[in-house]
Amino acid sequence: MVTRKKSKQAPLKVLFVASEVEGLVKTGGLADVAKALPVTLQAMGHDVRVVMPLYRKVAGREQARTVLETELFVSSQPQPVGYQVKTLSLETDSDPVTVYGVDAPYFDRPELYAENNQAYADNGERFAFFSAAALDLCDKLGFQPDVVHCNDWHTGLVPFLLRTRYADAPCFAQTKSVMTIHNAVFKGVFNYDQYSLIPELIQQRYVQLEMDPAHVSMLKAGVAYADKVNAVSPNYAAELLTELGSHGMAADFTARADDLYGIINGCDYSDWNPETDPYIKQNFKAGKVSLSRGKKACKRDLQQQVDLPVADVPLYGMVCRLTEQKGIHYLLPILKDFLVNDVQVVIVGTGDPALAGALREISQQYPDKFAFVEAYNNALAHCVEAGADFFMMPSEFEPCGLNQMYSLAYGTLPIVRGVGGLKDTVIDYDQTPQVATGFIFEAPTPEALLIKLQRSLLLYCQQPQEFKRLQQNAMACKFEWRESAEQYIRMYLGEEQGVRASVISNTESLNA
Numbered sequence: 001m002v003t004r005k006k007s008k009q010a011p012l013k014v015l016f017v018a019s020e021v022e023g024l025v026k027t028g029g030l031a032d033v034a035k036a037l038p039v040t041l042q043a044m045g046h047d048v049r050v051v052m053p054l055y056r057k058v059a060g061r062e063q064a065r066t067v068l069e070t071e072l073f074v075s076s077q078p079q080p081v082g083y084q085v086k087t088l089s090l091e092t093d094s095d096p097v098t099v100y101g102v103d104a105p106y107f108d109r110p111e112l113y114a115e116n117n118q119a120y121a122d123n124g125e126r127f128a129f130f131s132a133a134a135l136d137l138c139d140k141l142g143f144q145p146d147v148v149h150c151n152d153w154h155t156g157l158v159p160f161l162l163r164t165r166y167a168d169a170p171c172f173a174q175t176k177s178v179m180t181i182h183n184a185v186f187k188g189v190f191n192y193d194q195y196s197l198i199p200e201l202i203q204q205r206y207v208q209l210e211m212d213p214a215h216v217s218m219l220k221a222g223v224a225y226a227d228k229v230n231a232v233s234p235n236y237a238a239e240l241l242t243e244l245g246s247h248g249m250a251a252d253f254t255a256r257a258d259d260l261y262g263i264i265n266g267c268d269y270s271d272w273n274p275e276t277d278p279y280i281k282q283n284f285k286a287g288k289v290s291l292s293r294g295k296k297a298c299k300r301d302l303q304q305q306v307d308l309p310v311a312d313v314p315l316y317g318m319v320c321r322l323t324e325q326k327g328i329h330y331l332l333p334i335l336k337d338f339l340v341n342d343v344q345v346v347i348v349g350t351g352d353p354a355l356a357g358a359l360r361e362i363s364q365q366y367p368d369k370f371a372f373v374e375a376y377n378n379a380l381a382h383c384v385e386a387g388a389d390f391f392m393m394p395s396e397f398e399p400c401g402l403n404q405m406y407s408l409a410y411g412t413l414p415i416v417r418g419v420g421g422l423k424d425t426v427i428d429y430d431q432t433p434q435v436a437t438g439f440i441f442e443a444p445t446p447e448a449l450l451i452k453l454q455r456s457l458l459l460y461c462q463q464p465q466e467f468k469r470l471q472q473n474a475m476a477c478k479f480e481w482r483e484s485a486e487q488y489i490r491m492y493l494g495e496e497q498g499v500r501a502s503v504i505s506n507t508e509s510l511n512a
């Protein structure tokens, strides 16, 4: 894809554009990837710069150094928009990765995207500005990227601007763009009123980017105009070609099937490693004694932290944003049935107030068996991964999923629905017991989930040696970022074909 003549090993200049970055500010899995992938690419010798909005919440914001004080000129606007670029960094084992924080009034708010579960009304304008500023600052700072790597709807206008506003700009003459889909359910759909900073989108009508005559989707713009598009797992790439799995964008993805890839996320083992994790009560490794002692101490600690009785009972954990995506609506109808057993369940999450309310009510009815912690708490998330025996991810859909990888690393068997990246990363006990690492259910129903929960409980109680064998299988799994990053490089360089051929056969069965 990168056409400039260079050897395969020549370092690439990559501008990684993301709306959140782990270590600086995070609301979900996008941030994990926006840290780990740039850090890995840089460690492989590439020159990577990350650009993100400098929200009020960004860690280290006060100490950030201003490297650019400028204005974004827009041809149709009487007044330019002033902004500053401040540098932060992501620590690595070698050279830190430079992060450009875009500081503008648009981002000087208490939250990133929403307050009280209500999205900011001008999110379209905010992220249209961010997308335009990401390219504007690159030009002004003299960074000429080989690849501009965009992530999700917030950055979808970047590929569009490269093909329009910057079509003849010397700074981007050699630049290609990539659009990574972490979650296609969020399409970034906004009224034309919000695109005043992108006159290119208004002067000429782009019907294929519209949801209706009044609304344009930023994600559609990214998918249509990026040189390459990838989903964060091969199976999600296949699902994106189906009406159901693409959340209504099958035509957009099918049109790009030659340039569509599926690259599984890695797991950042520098953050998620039971041998070194600073948040957990006792570090442990896969060896039998270490594992059983470590898990026992971590379980006890978790029980104490969430006010459950300290007891030697199977413990089921879950950490997630409270949305329908995560399958809370499959769990809620059967949770009380499951709690009839001698088990404990811990859920840590924030989000939809109705789902939170329903969980809170059950926790009040079953205080000895079910703890619901309505919080975003990274330290507690680590303690759940370490202290639980099973980790639940009954997702309605899951582009990749990171928590199942974390739980595998901690010997906490994942119980997942067979969708997206969950299917690519977990091996079901009932299908292939010898190499199994967890449990998979297929039907999108509470009953199907309950059957697998009961199944896992039987294994734990009646076949403890078999349970331990699965723990060893799980802990032997490795999802190295280095391997994923190598696939990204091959995609950047155009060394691999898109997934159309392999995806089509899958798609037939998905559509059946």
Ligand SMILES: Nc1ncnc2c1ncn2[C@@H]1O[C@H](COP(=O)(O)OP(=O)(O)O[C@H]2O[C@H](CO)[C@@H](O)[C@H](O)[C@H]2O)[C@@H](O)[C@H]1O
Pocket: 027, 028, 029, 030, 032, 033, 182, 183, 232, 265, 319, 320, 321, 348, 349, 350, 375, 376, 377, 378, 381, 398, 399, 400, 401, 402, 403, 421
């Ligand atoms: N209450 C809480 N307290 C502490 N930590 C919490 C938390 N709620 C969530 N987290 C953390 O946020 C991250 C969630 O990552 P996921 O990949 O599971 O989901 P998400 O849907 O946000 O990401 C989207 O992007 C990622 C990255 O590509 C895809 O893996 C995924 O399928 C897609 O939906 C994990 O690191 C988790 O520990």
